Amino acid sequence: MATAYPPQQPAERTWQDTGLSPDERVGALIAAMTLREKVAQLYGIWVGADPEGPGVAPHQTELDNGHDFAEMIKHGLGQITRAFGTNPVDAAEGAAALARTQRDIVAANRFGIPALIHEECLAGFTTWGATAYPVPLSWGATFDPALIHEMATRIGAGMRAVGVHQGLAPVLDVVRDPRWGRVEETIGEDPYLIGVIGSAYVRGLQSTGIIATLKHFAGYSASRAGRNLAPVSMGPREFADVVLPPFEMAVIEGGVRSVMHSYAEVDGIPAAANRALLTDLLRDTWGFGGTVVADYFGISFLQLLHGAAGTLGEAATKALTAGVDVELPGPNAYLTPLMDEIESGRLGEETVDRALRRVLLQKLELGLLDPDWSAVPAGLDPADVALDAPVRGRIDLDPGPDRQLARRIAEEAIVLLKNDGLLPLTRPRSIAVIGPIADDPIALLGCYSFPAHIGVHHPDLPLGVEIPTILESLRAGFADTDVAFAAGCRVSEPGTDGFAEALELAGRSEVVVAVLGDRSGLFGRGTSGEGCDAESLQLPGVQAQLLEALLDGPTPVVLVVDSGRPYALGTGPQRAAAIVQTFFPGEEGGPALARILSGQANPSGRLPVSIPRRPGGQPWTYLSQKLALASEVSNLDPTPAYPFGSGLSYTTFRWSDLRVDGDEVATGGWVGAELTVENTGVRSGVEVVQLYLHDPAAAVTRPVVKLIGFARVSVEPGAAARVRFEVPASVTSFIGPELDRIVEPGRIELRLGASSADIRLVAALDLVGPTLRLDHHRERHCRITVVAR
Template sequence: MTLEEKIAQLFGVWVGASAEGGDVAPHQHDMEEVVDLDELLPHGLGQLTRPFGTAPVDPALGALSLARTQRRVVAANRFGIPAFAHEECLAGFAAWGATAYPVPLAWGATFDPDLVRLMAAAIGRDLRSVGVHQGLAPVLDVVRDARWGRVEETIGEDPYLVGTVATAYVQGLESAGIVATLKHFAGYSASRAGRNLAPVSMGGREFADVILPPFEMAVRESGVRSVMHAYTDIDGIPSAADERLLTELLRDTWGFEGTVVADYFGIAFLKTLHGVAGSLGDAAGAALAAGVDVELPTVKTFGEPLRKAIAEGTVPESLVDRAARRVLLQKIESGLLDADWDPTPHALAGTSPEHARGTVDLDGAPNRALARRVAEESVVLLSNDGTLPLTGGRAPARIAVIGPNAETPTAVLGCYSFPVHVGSRTPETPLGIDLPTLREALAAEFPDSEIVTTAGLAAADATGTEGFDAAIALAREADLVIAALGDRAGLFGRGTSGEGCDAASLSLPGAQEQLLDALMDTGTPVVVTLLAGRPYALGRAVQESAAIVQTFFPGEEGTTALAGVLSGRVRPSGRLPVSVPLRPGAQPSTYLAPRLGQATEVSNLDPAPAFGFGHGLTYTTFDWSELRVDTELAATDGEFTLACTVRNSGAVPGTEVVQLYLHDPVASVVQPVQRLVGYVRLPELAPGEAVRVRATVPADLASFTGRAGRRIVEPGDLELRLSASSTTPLLTARVALSGPVREVGHRRRLHAHFTTEPMPQA
């Protein structure tokens, strides 16, 4: 291959991006290039950017259009190499008419990797069915500050939960033949003050023990084939130019063999934002040297600037060879160079465009059923004074649904759903999927109740109180108020949650807390429901509301799931993947803090949460008993075994999540007070039913980065806490490790092993 042909495999082209009418990536319109396909294609093309996720298009017509483009690409270059087509799939395939699943924060709330794997496989099959090869998901960033706008895209604040759920998602996507993409590697979520793309202040130990473990787990266990670098820098080194990160750690140590792709325009940012490259050619060379293989979303630095740098001898051509080899191997693995490869999806073979419209269904009944199941498992009951469930003749005669999310169809969607990400800029286009509002879902759930509604606020972030009088009057005349609060997803300040929609504090947006207080002042019982992208401090409602039900953008079936939890048709089983703060300004907002990160006698601020990580109520009660520790003393290369019995002691079926936390009282470096090292979501238990839960816990799970910068296991006392949440330890096993300090590498054991066995009924 000529130099031009090799370079052509290393970039994408984003056709039609400038017609979107708004940014969907940082500095998008500052970075856009006028691309002449007739000039580019004779050399080949690496990637086609978002053929379905750029503008509304019927899926069948989009698939035929993509196939035509691929034939054009193949015919134009002398080797007949097709392009990879990639799409966003953070909460489902981001295409018009495709199922909008719950956002990743809701996946975390399920504590159910098996279900997430099924969902990802369905998303992957839909991507594959229309000719897409790569999905830009999942996000493995660990939440460090909930004010960050992209919290909704994350799985939670705990690295083990993030790693297990993300690994399952990758396994599902890859099982359908789609190249999954881990992002954002690494440290993006730890920006100062929760501001998007802000500087990151982080020590090496936090980076190694909090940020990296989810990526390591996914690389080792999922079969992932692509990684996307982060926008940010760590200690002055931008990820896109960090050879230690992208080559020495990712490839040489962890053994990753796939492609590293740029976050959109991230290579050019080495010059324009980070100031570590003097020209775009220098930026291209730095990224290639670090280990970036593909420039996305469109050619900027890997075009003429790279060619010029190679001609001048400042960038060696061998770097291009290395990246091109990785890209071509991935295309070969994906079957794009097979002799019988056909860009037209099998279901559309021989179909003309005039007959194709409407023939591809990306939101069929199986998808919706799966979306409903994920949504139902992700609903978290935070508090309940006994008002819920509204079942057995307890449904109020008159229910007032009040709040900015009462009648907003898109209130269930995150910023990377198609209707929000793209559709919001084409309001004349139908949504493409059925999105029942909360009022509609409640009307269907409670057919014998009168449902009345008013917004109270013009929008989620509205500050005007002119609608309060009507809301208060409606509340006083009702038997129950359901406060419909939360976020409006958007991009770069066009919402209250989402990329570039960072929060100054964790108060409810706009005047929502004032509205909530006014509703509680009426004396009518208030059930608070949240359709949100992050946790918020809820003020008086923590103590004074009848109940609080938290959802994190639960997708197209979200309001139906939420209504089902209120009625009792759905039994709540979600657990918090992020802590809910008691006060809007108390930081840190993550439970992963050392002793000095908790309340102390030398500060007047108590950062304790209102509801901690892992918290979630059910409509029943569980007794935990009969703790047995078979191994109380183990070598630093050994393991512990313990067991307990969990019994449903209430009157209705329910699901418990057993969480295992490790507390290390004395360590050579400061440790979090506790950290999650394992969990198991139990099968639903009937009243009186019990299971015996057994856990084998390898000593490797007690490892951390020591003073010398290497991961070690130290001898000493430990506590293994079997807990219902990070704030609810129920049974504590006091154990100890003996022997020498042991250094562990990247082949250490990553999981506790759980088994469950049915027990006799009480």
């Protein structure tokens, strides 16, 4: 029999008794709920989304049909989707409006449960007026997890101030094909680097009380030909050794509280319906205790795109059974279709209760079930939340310290790839700045920064934050220099009409700074970003032709690539005087670049992805077996122009005196390796010492080298530092023939390098003892000490 509405108000509010255990409180609440009230906690509502507007999620215009909010909240509400990142809104006014909405939700449902508010925060809090930080690919280029932890705490503080509870970041996908549009959202092509940096972000964000959300779990970045949402063809060893480790690290070591399933189907099984992934591995093996949320419309896609369900009810059943607790952004499947499945007997209500328990435990952890919970966030005065009252307060989401931090990250992430001595530029008389993105502030941002994500659809509105362009920054940084500009061409259009003006300017200037690359967008509205995949790795439009024309001229060229993915650079590696790579460096990226080019800052970034030598269809990452490299068995050579880990400095370093604690180590033991790094130049600088593993012969084919540790070493001119790695044998483990993780006895090499290809020192060791089988509790890290000398 259907329950009449409204049900009787509960006489006791046991779930608000803070003297009881969380399980007791949540159990009491579940026992008092009707099925409709239970289901209401398992979805969000996208308030303010325009079904007719430009989509910021796949198939948004077809699937987001809106809901009667007042009617829906009578039963309660699990989440509110993107209250700040859907339309431009002043932070204080938005926080006040959200607080009023929360009061309405609490008043409408008989248990007084507020909604959990989630937002995007990939490159900063995705809202109008918030700091636009460098994209995750730049995080990887810093090789500096402590810096990314600091950034995440600043992002979390801003979100907390306006009443947000959950952030949909970080992205832990491992780049397998750089043609994929979402490469800019990743941290790089190495799972260890991604795991370390991503876990630092998780810990930083969650230290502020904001739930971090890992995405996209798992395999999404390995889609065929780099096409968004294309099927993934991957064996279980590659999946376990390459795709899963960053997620495993962030769950077990980072303590993440939420995971978002990916859109991927791996070997025919969509992630949203993959119980082996979402329950058996994530929960039963790794011990994850938080919530699994759907990527937007992902449950509907089981029917619409994958053909893995015949109806929305079947899609809901598959997803809920697999372990997806919350449907986002709205209830397409987790409402009427799900309730129909339960009422027909095809799905037991206990499956709803399982997901509901996780959702309510998370709300309890956030204090949302406590009797003293307040709708007023930390950044507002209660008077600002009064109905029809003007908001007097102001919430600054881009304060000076945040901008300074954004600049520091941008500086550390800039990678100097080539320098024939021209850089740093010392008092040039004239600079020709040429390129279609040099005077475009949006070109410094990734697709999940608010001005690029939403702001571009409101051209009459200010950007919300100050974003000096590269041209403006060079003019400010070289105040005594004649800095002139010509675009030369557009980012992706075919026209070459602007070449003549650009070449004329280049010919009469002392140096050319060619600024080429991407403009990020969504679903074909950019050259990088979600749904903006590339056919080849040639610079978009006619930019490659413009570069070659500039290189043909008499003026030395400093090539600056500002992009969301690595691109082949034509004859640039041979003919450019210098090459600088930056990956969407954020609102302070222009000033950071000017400081690097002028020598006010010394570059220390290292490539998180390899730069290809040619643009053709040779997707390649450094993490490859021997037969994936150049050889006599194929005429195609995938060797990159600049491999993973590459990066130069304005000073020089000498590596020496490698010492290893013996020539063998037990398969369950540790071994120490240390070296001296000396600054032999005249400037202070940072060397990034990278430790790679080489396993010459194993039970299964292994990557030629694999990153197992790294250290940023700051050294003054003429000084030295002693760097020691304590290496556990467990970092040599891999998925063996029986699909279990093993440490295998035999010869290995520890290779210390300035990149994955620039190996400076090598130590050969024998792993001795029995083959060991390891699980997820293994040691994943070297212990590193750096002592100045």
